[in-house]
Amino acid sequence: MEQLVASWYNGRSLPETYVLPLEIRPGKLNVPVSTNIIPVVDLGGHDETAIIQQILEASQEFGFFQVINHGVPSNLLDEAMNVCKEFHAMSAKDKAVQCSNDLNKNCFLYTSSQRYATEKYHFWRDSLTHFCHPLEKQIQFWPEKPTRYRNVVSKYTTEVSKLGSTILGLISKGLGVSPEHFSNGLTENPKMIVNHYPPCPDPTLTLGVPKHRDPVLINILLQEDDLCGLQVFKDEEWIDVEPIPHAFVVNIGYVLQIISNGKLKGAEHRVVTNSNSARTTASFFVSPSDETLIEPAKVLVNTSSPALYRSLPYKDFHSKFLVTSDWKELEKFVRTTSA
Ligand code: OGA
Numbered sequence: 001m002e003q004l005v006a007s008w009y010n011g012r013s014l015p016e017t018y019v020l021p022l023e024i025r026p027g028k029l030n031v032p033v034s035t036n037i038i039p040v041v042d043l044g045g046h047d048e049t050a051i052i053q054q055i056l057e058a059s060q061e062f063g064f065f066q067v068i069n070h071g072v073p074s075n076l077l078d079e080a081m082n083v084c085k086e087f088h089a090m091s092a093k094d095k096a097v098q099c100s101n102d103l104n105k106n107c108f109l110y111t112s113s114q115r116y117a118t119e120k121y122h123f124w125r126d127s128l129t130h131f132c133h134p135l136e137k138q139i140q141f142w143p144e145k146p147t148r149y150r151n152v153v154s155k156y157t158t159e160v161s162k163l164g165s166t167i168l169g170l171i172s173k174g175l176g177v178s179p180e181h182f183s184n185g186l187t188e189n190p191k192m193i194v195n196h197y198p199p200c201p202d203p204t205l206t207l208g209v210p211k212h213r214d215p216v217l218i219n220i221l222l223q224e225d226d227l228c229g230l231q232v233f234k235d236e237e238w239i240d241v242e243p244i245p246h247a248f249v250v251n252i253g254y255v256l257q258i259i260s261n262g263k264l265k266g267a268e269h270r271v272v273t274n275s276n277s278a279r280t281t282a283s284f285f286v287s288p289s290d291e292t293l294i295e296p297a298k299v300l301v302n303t304s305s306p307a308l309y310r311s312l313p314y315k316d317f318h319s320k321f322l323v324t325s326d327w328k329e330l331e332k333f334v335r336t337t338s339a
Pocket residue numbers: 193195209214219221223229230269270271281283
């Protein structure tokens with residue numbers, strides 16, 4: 001396996017292969033950026049119409065929002081975060097024994113991006129990835145160490161999966177799409193990604209994850225209480241997504257942009273590193289099964305709003321996503337020729 005960053009970073013200066021070209025380097029960090037402007041949606045409120053409106057506005061303007069009073073117990077969030085940190089704190093040997101390094105397996109561990117072998121430069125991240133559904137089938141592939149991993153993460157993914165259905169239910173109402181639209185193959189294959197960004201010798205020269213859109217419907221992200229790292233690209237500026245304890249960060253992925261025929265925005269974001277502390281996050285990718293067709297919802301397509309995207313099986317979209325680092329090329333691949 002390529003060497004996990006966590007195995008060698010300590011005491012080293014930043015290797016050349018992690019120094020990014022000037023145009024994508026974060027450069028000066030700590031310059032004032034707009035803070036606290038990502039909308040926060042209180043899901044505990046009783047005015048559903050108002051909640052839907054806030055979610056839709058945030059999804060159109062930023063492609064990002066945070067949710068509070070979301071119903072997932074705080075102690076479960078703490079336990080999940082702790083067990084994710086414990087996983088990445090294990091020895092490289094233990095981690096390797098617990099999962100495969102084969103990207104086609106149900107559970108695997110990789111470093112940088114899923115293109116390590118072909119990428120020109122690397123990124124400062126180690127990630128554990130596994131599928132979550134159906135739980136009875138998938139859990140056997142998850143790490144057995146830390147010993148609490150399966151127990152805690154199965155409770156966590158069950159709860160977050162319900163939250164995903166709630167959020168997509170609200171989005172479907174807002175878009176005027178049938179609520180059943182998202183209860184079939186489009187959300188059948190959720191995936192958990194446990195990201196770990198060790199302390200970095202020079203955060204100005206490299207990134208944890210470069211600018212990207214998530215290849216899914218939505219991502220529900222758990223981040224640590226006191227560490228920034230996730231940034232959203234809006235109006236040519238990077239905006240920090242400041243942690244709110246026990247909140248989730250939700251972002252719209254490119255697949256939902258396609259389904260909504262461009263009404264919602266698959267947000268561009270990246271992850272910066274920091275030199276003081278390791279940062280761990282857990283992404284819950286709400287994603288389609290391989291054979292499911294992804295295409296604009298029929299009710300959103302008419303003569304004044306023609307389909308911007310063609311219809312294709314999710315697996316074709318995802319394979320293209322994995323090999324394409326150029327965003328424009330991927331857009332071209334999914335757009336209709338007339339759009
Ligand atoms: C991702 C992602 C953000 C973070 O997993 O796609 O953007 O802060 N993660 O780890």
